């Protein structure tokens with residue numbers, strides 16, 4: 370499907386920038402327009418791919434291009450004050466060619482965390498197409514103020530968007546890596562997962578169309594109903610170089626028995642689906658209780674078969690308990706077969722329960738909480754974990 374992506378704050382801008390690069394590399398055609406909004410001039414200058422005219426500096430009168438320093442109330446205020454500047458950039462997008470907006474932001478800082486919900490609310494008032502959020506949760510080692518920002522922003526953001534897709538840095542940060550180097554890798558993981566998912570609905574006319582290609586309405590239907598979404602992913606390399614013998618590794622094709630090859634393909638697809646659903650999700654959670662799901666199987670069409678996808682889909686129905694599990698192909702000439710699973714409306718998410726508790730504590734006693742040390746706040750969150758009610 371075609372998206373208008375708006376990156377709010379540094380993390381948001383960098384991830385949208387990376388999506389453009391992904392689009393270029395893979396020809397997936399999902400980014401119809403890309404805009405970056407920030408209160409820090411240096412962050413906007415540091416982007417590689419987003420066109421200069423689509424980089425919007427807000428809050429100049431208040432913070433003079435220096436950012437809001439993790440103050441997300443100030444982030445929200447400058448977004449409100451300068452929303453017309455953002456709208457000017459959006460006005461240059463042919464929105465009639467766009468299936469949805471995707472507002473991307475880190476939830477732990479000030480600009481994106483405060484501004485993204487403001488922008489989502491604004492977009493929903495003006496446009497009829499869906500407005501989705503991609504929210505990045507901070508690592509728990511980043512400190513109390515980042516957790517507090519994320520807790521408050523999350524609650525607002527999920528309310529303002531049609532669906533909030535979440536990626537939790539905390540589960541993805543590798544130890545021993547520099548923060549920047551770590552984000553490079555993490556951002557690649559983000560665009561790969563969401564790129565395959567959204568790209569699935571973008572198999573256009575004249576392209577190779579398999580038996581059951583996913584279209585953008587299936588993605589929209591899976592996301593409709595709101596709530597929080599997470600994505601599972603697993604892939605396996607396949608050999609595309611052997612002329613005429615494309616199937617060799619993935620299917621175990623020896624040029625012989627076709628039924629056997631089909632059975633191998635089916636089995637491999639089923640185990641990829643399990644790996645994707647039970648492995649590391651962008652937001653770790655219990656998959657049981659998921660309201661809706663979409664399974665996308667991507668790869669060279671020779672490696673995809675309807676039976677495998679159907680079996681994977683059925684298995685997902687059983688595991689999630691959902692009656693609304695969609696599934697289909699995304700034929701791509703890439704040397705890998707990948708399963709991407711969108712789990713929409715997830716309910717049992719420990720990280721969100723912890724964040725919710727932080728938000729409740731903050732409401733009760735905002736001054737004390739802000740003075741707490743990082744360690745104290747972390748302890749507080751851990752201790753109260755058992756008593757929490759789910760957020761939604």
Ligand SMILES: Nc1nc2c(ncn2[C@@H]2O[C@H](COP(=O)(O)OP(=O)(O)OP(=O)(O)O)[C@@H](O)[C@H]2O)c(=O)[nH]1
Pocket residue numbers: 377378379380381383384408409436437438439440474475476477478479480481482505506507508511515538552553555556
């Ligand atoms: N995945 C990912 N997360 C990032 C990246 N950069 C920052 N973050 C996360 O996003 C959170 C918010 O940081 P920023 O995006 O830098 O903050 P901002 O919205 O620009 O706000 P201010 O800097 O306070 O004005 C951080 O706490 C990190 O968890 C990135 O490149 N990738």
